[in-house]
Amino acid sequence: MTSAARERRRFILLMLAPATVLLAGLTIVPFLASVAFSLTDYNLTAPGETDFSGLGNYLALFSSAEFWNAARVTAVFTILAVTLQLVLGVGIAALLHHETRGVPLLRLVYLLPMAITPVAAVFTFRMMFNPSLGVLNYLVRLFGLPPQDWLGTPGMALASLIAVDTWQWAPFILLIAAGGLAAIDEEPLEAAKMDGAGPVRLFFDHTLPMLFPFLAVAITFRAIDAFKTFDIIFVLTNGGPGIATRTLNLLAYKQGIEFLAMGYAAALAIVMLLVTIVASQTFLRRARLFKPKAQL
Amino acid sequence: MSVSAPALAPLGPGRRFGRALAPWARRLVLWLFALWCLFPLYWLVSMSLKRQVDAVARVPRFLFQPIADNYAQVLASGEVWGYFANSLIVATATTVVALLIGVPTAYVLARYRFRGNADYGFWILSTRMTPPVAMLIPFFVLYVRTGLMDTYVGLTVAHVAINLSIVVWLMKGFFEDLPGELEEAAFMDGATPFQAFRQVALPVALPGIAAVAILCFLFSWNEFLFTLVLSEDIRTVPVGLYTFVGYQQVRWGELSASSVLMLAPVLAFVFVFQKQLVRGLTLGATK
Numbered sequence: 054m055t056s057a058a059r060e061r062r063r064f065i066l067l068m069l070a071p072a073t074v075l076l077a078g079l080t081i082v083p084f085l086a087s088v089a090f091s092l093t094d095y096n097l098t099a100p101g102e103t104d105f106s107g108l109g110n111y112l113a114l115f116s117s118a119e120f121w122n123a124a125r126v127t128a129v130f131t132i133l134a135v136t137l138q139l140v141l142g143v144g145i146a147a148l149l150h151h152e153t154r155g156v157p158l159l160r161l162v163y164l165l166p167m168a169i170t171p172v173a174a175v176f177t178f179r180m181m182f183n184p185s186l187g188v189l190n191y192l193v194r195l196f197g198l199p200p201q202d203w204l205g206t207p208g209m210a211l212a213s214l215i216a217v218d219t220w221q222w223a224p225f226i227l228l229i230a231a232g233g234l235a236a237i238d239e240e241p242l243e244a245a246k247m248d249g250a251g252p253v254r255l256f257f258d259h260t261l262p263m264l265f266p267f268l269a270v271a272i273t274f275r276a277i278d279a280f281k282t283f284d285i286i287f288v289l290t291n292g293g294p295g296i297a298t299r300t301l302n303l304l305a306y307k308q309g310i311e312f313l314a315m316g317y318a319a320a321l322a323i324v325m326l327l328v329t330i331v332a333s334q335t336f337l338r339r340a341r342l343f344k345p346k347a348q349l
Numbered sequence: 350m351s352v353s354a355p356a357l358a359p360l361g362p363g364r365r366f367g368r369a370l371a372p373w374a375r376r377l378v379l380w381l382f383a384l385w386c387l388f389p390l391y392w393l394v395s396m397s398l399k400r401q402v403d404a405v406a407r408v409p410r411f412l413f414q415p416i417a418d419n420y421a422q423v424l425a426s427g428e429v430w431g432y433f434a435n436s437l438i439v440a441t442a443t444t445v446v447a448l449l450i451g452v453p454t455a456y457v458l459a460r461y462r463f464r465g466n467a468d469y470g471f472w473i474l475s476t477r478m479t480p481p482v483a484m485l486i487p488f489f490v491l492y493v494r495t496g497l498m499d500t501y502v503g504l505t506v507a508h509v510a511i512n513l514s515i516v517v518w519l520m521k522g523f524f525e526d527l528p529g530e531l532e533e534a535a536f537m538d539g540a541t542p543f544q545a546f547r548q549v550a551l552p553v554a555l556p557g558i559a560a561v562a563i564l565c566f567l568f569s570w571n572e573f574l575f576t577l578v579l580s581e582d583i584r585t586v587p588v589g590l591y592t593f594v595g596y597q598q599v600r601w602g603e604l605s606a607s608s609v610l611m612l613a614p615v616l617a618f619v620f621v622f623q624k625q626l627v628r629g630l631t632l633g634a635t636k
Contacts, residue, residue, distance in 0.1 A: 060541060060542065061461070061542055064457075064541075064542035064543055064546075065457050065461050065463055068453040068454060068456065068457040068546075069453075069454055069457055069469070071449075071450040071453070071454070072450050072451060072453075072454035072473070072513060072517060073454075075450055075509070075510075075513065076472075076473065076476055076510075076513060076514075079484070079506070079509070079510035079513075080476045080479065080484065080510065082487070083483070083484045083486075083487035083488060083491075084479075084483065084484075084487075086487035086490070086491075087483055087486060087487055090486065090487070090490070097490070097493065141382075145378070145379065145382050148370065148375045148378055148379055149379060151375065152375060152376065152379055154376070159379055159380075159383055160623070160627075161619070161620070161623055162383040162386050162387050163382070163383065163386055164619060164623060164626060164627060164630075165386055165387065165390060165616075165619060166386050166389075167630055168567065168615060168618070168619045168626060168630065169390065169612055169615050169616070169619075170570065170571045170586065170587055170590075170608075170611060170612055170615055171571060171573065171587070172571075172573050172587035172588075172590050172591055173393070173587070173590060173608040173611060173612050174389060174390075176393075176590065176604060176608055177389045177390070177392055177393040177396075177605075177608070178389060180392070180396060180601055180604075180605075181389065181392060188392060220385065220386070220389070224386065225630065225631065228627055228630070228631050229631050232631070271631075277478050280480070281480040281481060281482075283481065283573070283574050284573045284574070284587075287574075288591065302480060302481075302482060305480075305482040305486075306482060306485075306574075309482065309485070309486045309489070310485070310486075310489065310578050315486055315490060318482070318486050319486050319487075321482070322480060322482045322483035322485075322486055323483065325480040325482065325483060326479060326480055326483045329478050329479065329480055330475070330478075333475060333478045
């Protein structure tokens, strides 16, 4: 090995070292600890009486109704929220692409929901959702509809949470889709237009397929984040009414942080982690995000 | 399919499928969506300027005599200042540490070809995907045991762990956008890799570093779950707000005023650094 190559190698290792050590310490070690906890009946209320319990926590988890309920709520929340955000985000991005007036202002306004402190936004929604004093029921009555208990009935509570999540994150898909539209090669579109394709057909036959690589990234990020949503649900319903909006994430929080049943909560966290890894590996690797553009 | 008359559509580049809607209809939809995005924020600000009777009026009052009492009360009670100071300390420390560690990593990933580069990049990003509870539970146990609970150091460590992946990922994108010729020229002149990084690449990357710093600060400022669990006494802005509501359920005016005050730095960031925010919030998917 030449001295230059040795120096290059030493440089790479040195530059990567701090982040590697830190991330290993802060993610791999906790992960291994979680795996270890999950194989015991570790409870912080009685830490001295911890015993190895094998796959006991996992078996208890998979045979409990609360787990399957949480899994169902999480799936419904994630699928509906992301679908809604996708339709809204892509639709608005397509319209924005053709707009000529006020675009900078519109983009600024669209950015606000995802930038502002979620807890502050969620409190505003809590005031707005208030059944007797909230502005939403006032508006609903204005249109001659019956007032709703937005967060108090199971189906409606989940729908309200999906609406708030959509308020916050539809702009995420919108921004990525808008970036994708701006980057699309317009020549095939031109040709198709010459052949007489209408605007709607053009969009579905040509623009949408070209937009797909961008949307794949957007959907993956969004789905993974929706899967682990915490702030909105915790502050608005805390999983209620009953357990109607208790997602896997909230269940893990309740078991681990409130009941201090670390073993059980860790098992749940590991299950969530596996779901996330499978999802992100499947979609992100394919989205070609990881082509290194190394030069030196 | 009939052949359409191209003469009917004298549209410039980039304005094709929007023809499905008339311009006025398109504009209406776009502004309705803007209204939907803005309404909660408008409502929060208007609540913060209302007297209690206006705030809880059965028919919501869109026109009212604005007052500053809520702000005066909140600022006089002093709690908000504490939250502000805590958030400022934690977010600043997080940003500094995350950048010191993340920028060199990002540079190497962007500029050097070596085996495992892509895998390393994926590993970094995958830590961003991890469900927070998977990290939170061991953190909680560790903090309870070691006394890191309720310390600035503990909170900063947790926030760095959450944000480092984002810092590396975004910074890598910024370095990739910079031309490599400057460094190549430096190598010709006999510079070491470290000198090329320090004296050539870093100064050029400063705008990117600034953008990532802003984002890191913002994410730390907004973080709720880890701060809630890992600290009781050191309350940052979101956690302070959350506990505030605990005992002030119906004092909507003061609650709103506190929220607006806590959002002020965030809003300032949004107005000044809009472009960088878009890039950061979409994780570099838009450039």
